[in-house]
Amino acid sequence: MSITAAQVNELRKITGAGLMDCKKALTETNGDIEQAVDFLRKKGLAAASKKAGRAATEGAVGSYIHAGGKIGVLVEVNCETDFVARNDSFQVFVKDIAMHIAAASPQYVRREEVPAELLEREKEIYRAKARETGKPENIIEKIIEGQINKFYAEICLMEQNFVKDPDKTVQQFLNETISSIGENMSVRRFARFVLGEGLEKKESDFAAEVAAAAGL
Incomplete structure (x- = not known):
C-alpha cells in the first residue's frame, strides 16, 4: 500500500524515530x-524512552x-555517569548541539518553557488571520493548532530540524x-x-563613521 507523508509524520511524533525508519516501519x-x-521499538528505539526516567x-x-x-554558544548536556560524559560520542553530541544552537538560534530548549503570554499572543495573531478567511471556528482552531506547532518548531531547540541532518529533529x-550510548x-x-547584540553605538561614533565613509 502507499504510505503518505502524514502517516510518516504522525509516527515520527509518536516515536521520535528518523524519517526513513518510520517509512520503513509503516x-x-x-x-x-x-x-x-x-x-520501531523492537529495533531499539524504545530504549530511549525507557531510559528517559533515569x-x-x-x-x-x-x-x-x-x-x-x-x-x-554554551550548552549544558546531562548524562547519568561521569564515564559517559568523557565518552567521545557524548562529547561529539555536545559539540554538535552547540553548533546547531549557533546556526539555528533557538530561544528555548522545550515547548514547556515558552511563556504562556507569548503563546497567547501568537495564538491571537493566528486567530485574527484565520478569521479573515471566513472559515468556521472549529476549523480555525485546527489551523491555530497547526500554526502553533510550527511556531514551536521554530523557537524550541528540541523541535528544530537538526542542521547537520534536516530529516530529523534535535529530539x-x-x-x-x-540508544547508541546506553x-x-x-x-x-x-x-x-552575538557580538554587540543589544548595544547601541554612541551618536558621536556613528557620526564619525559617516564622516569617514564620506571622506571628511
Whole structure:
C-alpha cells in the first residue's frame, strides 16, 4: 500500500524515530501505526524512552565559537555517569548541539518553557488571520493548532530540524544518541551570545563613521 507523508509524520511524533525508519516501519506493517510503533521499538528505539526516567546529573558544558568570534554558544548536556560524559560520542553530541544552537538560534530548549503570554499572543495573531478567511471556528482552531506547532518548531531547540541532518529533529538526534550510548541524556540549558547584540553605538561614533565613509 502507499504510505503518505502524514502517516510518516504522525509516527515520527509518536516515536521520535528518523524519517526513513518510520517509512520503513509503516511499509513493513501495511500502514498500521500501532504495529509500526512496535516495529520501531523492537529495533531499539524504545530504549530511549525507557531510559528517559533515569536521573541524569553528570555531563558537560560544551562551547562553540562561530564567524570569527562573532557568535558564541554554551550548552549544558546531562548524562547519568561521569564515564559517559568523557565518552567521545557524548562529547561529539555536545559539540554538535552547540553548533546547531549557533546556526539555528533557538530561544528555548522545550515547548514547556515558552511563556504562556507569548503563546497567547501568537495564538491571537493566528486567530485574527484565520478569521479573515471566513472559515468556521472549529476549523480555525485546527489551523491555530497547526500554526502553533510550527511556531514551536521554530523557537524550541528540541523541535528544530537538526542542521547537520534536516530529516530529523534535535529530539530524534538525542534519542538516537541515547540508544547508541546506553544512558539517559538531556539538554538542560544553553546561552547564545552575538557580538554587540543589544548595544547601541554612541551618536558621536556613528557620526564619525559617516564622516569617514564620506571622506571628511
